Amino acid sequence: MSRLQVVSGKGGTGKTTVAAALALALATEGKRTLLVEVEGRQGIAQLFETEALPYGERKIAVAPGGGEVYALAIDPELALLDYLQMFYKLGSAGRALKKLGAIDFATTIAPGLRDVLLTGKACEAVRRKDKSGRFTYDYVVMDAPPTGRITRFLNVNDEVAGLAKIGPIHNQAQAVMRVLKSRETAVHLVTLLEEMPVQETVDGIAELRSARLPVGRIIVNMVRPAVLDGGDLEFLQAASRPSIAKSLSAAGLGGARRGGNAERLVEPLLEQADEYAERHTLEHEQRAVLRELGLPLHELPLLAEGMDLAGLYELATELRQQGIS
Template sequence: MSSGRRLHVVSGKGGTGKTTVAAALALALAEEGRRTLLVEVEGRQGIAQLFETEPLPYEERRIAIGPGGGEVFALAIDAERALLDYLQMFYKLGGAGRALRRIGAIDFATTIAPGLRDVLLTGKACEAVRRRGQDGRWAYDAVIMDAPPTGRIARFLGVHHEVAGLARVGPVHHQAQAVMRVLKSAETAVHLVTLLEEMPVQETADGIAELRAAGLPVGVVAVNMVRPPVLAAPPRPEGDPAALAEALARAGLGGAAGLAGPLLAEGREYAARLALEAAQRAELAGLGLPVHELPLLAEGVDLAGLYRLARLLREQRW
């Protein structure tokens, strides 16, 4: 599964369930003996809510066991703490770095420079991808990032290229280049989550175009919350209300005359939705990427639902 990809960046229009898909992917990739890290960068604590656990701290914590017996760890990246790590790694500030935080300098820096915040968030995730244990093996077999929405994903991931151009020498330049090597390598894939609706599909197409223009590797399109078919065949809603009422009466339904009109109206609405979904599937097929569908969970997304989605992802072999 995952074709050698080790960094999976999951994005999507708001409301498409990208955090749910990212969490299910982390579970799916946690096959026997494998370790995955699920990274949150937006500070919403959505991962903690999905896994029904306490808010995640700025540390890597095991939160689940994958369907195949592997381990799922999670990390909520805090930009201020990431900047302190960065300062300690390259400049050995020690107590001086903590003093900067106490006087608000860290928060000031990350607030007035949004690009710096993105550098820190992506840099921390890429550090986890590159990290090795004492035995020389990768610390994590896969890192899954619950990334910002599709509308800003290309800029979010490409900010290191801008930083490398601004800082042409020194540790900042080398760090930015190292991160971009990971993000643009065959180890990385940016997956887009969408729904079978016009606006999410259009935003997905626009996001893919921007990612390709930036030289960032695009993975698969995940169509989330797909509703199951209600009928074995599409309805023919152009039927005659009187004829339908007569058929309902023969079947023994009381008040058949009052049911025929509403039933035909529902049939027309259902047929229109099927036509819209077929058109959106055709749009997605034209993007030249693998497209996988995940069902709408009628009972809602809970832990059992996450494991169900993870099983489906494993069967689809992302």
Template sequence: MSPGAKSGPASPGAKSGPWRRRLHVVTGKGGTGKTTVASALALALATGGRRVLLAEVEGRQQIAQVFDTPPLPYRERKVASAPGGGEVYALAVDAEEALLEYLEMFYNLRSAGKVLGRIGAIDFATTIAPGVRDVLLTGKIKEAVNRPDGTRPSGMAYDAVVLDAPPTGRVTRFLNVANEVVGLAKMGPIRSQADGVLAVLHSGQTAVHLVTLLEEMPVQETVDAVAELRAADLPVGGVVVNMVRPPLLGPDDLLAARAGALDPDELAAGIKEAGVEPAADLVAELAREAAQHAERVALEAAQRVEVEALARPVYELPLAADGMDMGMLYRFAEMLRAQRMVG
């Protein structure tokens, strides 16, 4: 099976497609490859001469690892070129730097903020009020989405922003924390910042994409996350099924293998054609491996049904058997474009 786009029924308001949004939030259970998918999506969006910002907020420097660059500072740095003259910039958003920027922007207090940082006041503030930290992080993303640039044809600094977001178990709270701040701050710059974040995240500019594997736990987390995002009125984009492996046997052989009914003489003949003596224990071991493979294919098929029941566009990327490198990342970007995740 080759990777290909599949779609459930479109939800209301989805006719323009998640690829037309300006902010693409990418989440997924740990181990599903969400940073790789976010990076490939940024390259896909940049293809054709666009400028795209790829940002992360968890302080793990995953983007730098994917692009094989030094750790990202708190400033936007070009990390890749895309076909057609496009550019991908990257940013590791740091809560302390975002707070210093916030103090300078609204209070002209950057110097005082640095002093506060040295005595640990910033860490204290963001610990007792963790929602403030997330508003600062999402506020920086909102600023990048809305930043004007009169020198560019679009009038915007970036044509799109891709956020490598926290995992599915935390993403709804992270994206919706501004709602809590709005409830606490009735006026002032903090309230304005929270309102601005909500205006972007709950608008047609944004789509939250989910990355999963065809395994029970990642799929269940994806199903739960979609329900939570919808309950919070956050716009769900597409589902990217990552690390897809094609079946090694045809449909009839898969049924026979799963039932333990493969012809041992045919197995022995195949082993002999490979230049190996078809000993009885080798034939039996091959039959066991075929049965395990057939069981995995059946389980993946069941999980694919669960994914498609979410009624969101579904995109697939193959398992990179030889590991990820920049060449494979560009291939993934091409695949996402071919499947029309990006227009």
């Protein structure tokens, strides 16, 4: 597994949930994972049922086996202050610039500067080591922007490096790209078994590969359980309505004690079967499209009880069982 795990996906596919579950899965057996948020939505705090994340790394969960998950919500303004202090030793002068609104101004108008700061902070956490020379975190998982923006978000450092030929900004951009385009990084895409998310996944992978960014895995989220197989569907479609009504009646459904008759149940049952058959065919077609991409493919179930902290641990276990560790 690469040490920087970037998770993207079309809006509504549950990429933040998958990123959180991945962080838990990777932290199992005593590992330490940092889960990074870059969009300012505080989605991680909501999933882990904790207070809003500050601009600072904080432990938010313990994984099976004693591993730990830390979280960080990166604020571009504070990241720029860190940058100014690191390279220019501005100290209190940098804080004065923030009060004057100069920091917000810079991150708003400077092309790519905001994304450089966000990706740069994550890459710094990947490279950071403690006094003994060991990496501070075994893995860094980034809840990244959606598929439509992910390539530009990750590749913006190349653009900045081209604009700034020398100096700290140039060096910072080059250092970040050395991490993002290396085997240390893997970009995973989250999708659903629906046409639009799958097509956006196909397009996103093509863009990432064109930019020479390392594509990792495809994770299909919220997969509905299989209720009927192909044989069951064929039987329902071929069976006559009287025979279905007879079978329902024999099973005790639609009898007088239930206030109706079996014949009245046949049409609603067949309508549901038709809807399921249509959904089954669509999902089969979309799986085939995803398999053609030649990437590891994983599926996470739709949790009937909804998403809570227990569900997050359940998805993490599912990822572990599928070989993500």
